[in-house]
Amino acid sequence: MDLRKQVAIVTGASSGIGQAIARELSAAGASLVITARRADRLAALSASLHGPSVRLCAAIEDPGTPQALLDLAVAEFGRADVLVNNAGMFVAGSLDTIDLDDVARMTRVNFDAVVRASYLFARAFKRQGSGAIINVSSIGAYLSSSSVGAYSGLKHALEVFTSALRVELKGSGVRIGTIAPGTTETEIFDRLRASGHAVRADQTPPLDPADVAAAVRFMLTQPERANVARLLLVSSAESV
Structure with a gap:
């Protein structure tokens, strides 16, 4: 896939991994449709990107948001080629x-919205005979830890859903896969620190969001015959 000819939609783009992915794909030449809740953050990101971009301030769990994103991509750029389902939230507790x-x-947010967007865009991509979907999972999908069972369970479900949809899409020209980052320094940890919680990134040097973004670009730029179905990316200092 030559990203210079592609239109990419990135959810949860106002900070962290989503923001880094938007920057990486824009630097690679893609036109961007970015979405998140925070309008000021989206505006600042859009102004800083290398190439064309449009933004939609919306809640990803709103059932109408995926269709609105697809419609915006088609209206502004004539097509849609890539969907990166990155938006998510982290809830933990005993x-x-x-x-x-x-x-x-x-x-x-973490499952229902991703399923809806994946199905909607997969249908559109199947009709045009090409496209790629990357669903951002987590190392938590492979771990069983106290206090984060709901989060990890949703990420595991996302992995299974994505794998099943990949099988269903075989031969259609549509590629789909998950990327599961390990500990990555994002605003989630800032909020945990502020609330007095221990933060794993303070003990183990974490990934930078740009590392995850580079891995997403790697997944998208493989030859058409290759589909990176699952990519686990961890810090070199992380033991999992």
Whole structure:
């Protein structure tokens, strides 16, 4: 895939991994459709990108958001070629303390919204005979740790869903896979530090969001005959 000819949609683009992916794909020549909740962050990112971009300030769990993103890409650039489902949230807590309403919202953001967007864009890509979807998972998909069971379970479900959709899309010209980053320095850890929680990144030198973005670019730029179905990226100092 020559990214200079592609239109890429990146969700959760206002900070962290999503912002880094948007910058990486723009530097590679792609036109960008970026979305997140924070309008000021999106505007600043859009102004800093190398090439054309448009933005949509929206909640990814809103059922109408995926269609709005596809419609915006087609209206502005005439097509859509890449979807990176990066938007997500992290909720942790013990059995006795975790907020179940927060867990329900995390389910809508981390799984329901990704499934909806993946299906919608996969249908569009199948019709045009080409396209790529990357769903951002987590090392948590492969771990069983106390206090993060809901988060890890959703990421594991995302891995299984993506793999099944890849099988369904075989021969269609549409590629799909997951990238599972290990500990990555993002705003999530800032919030955990502020609330007094221990942060793994403070003990183990973490990945930088740019590392994950470079891996996403690697996945997208493989020959058409190759589909990176699952990529686990961890810090060289991380033991998993």
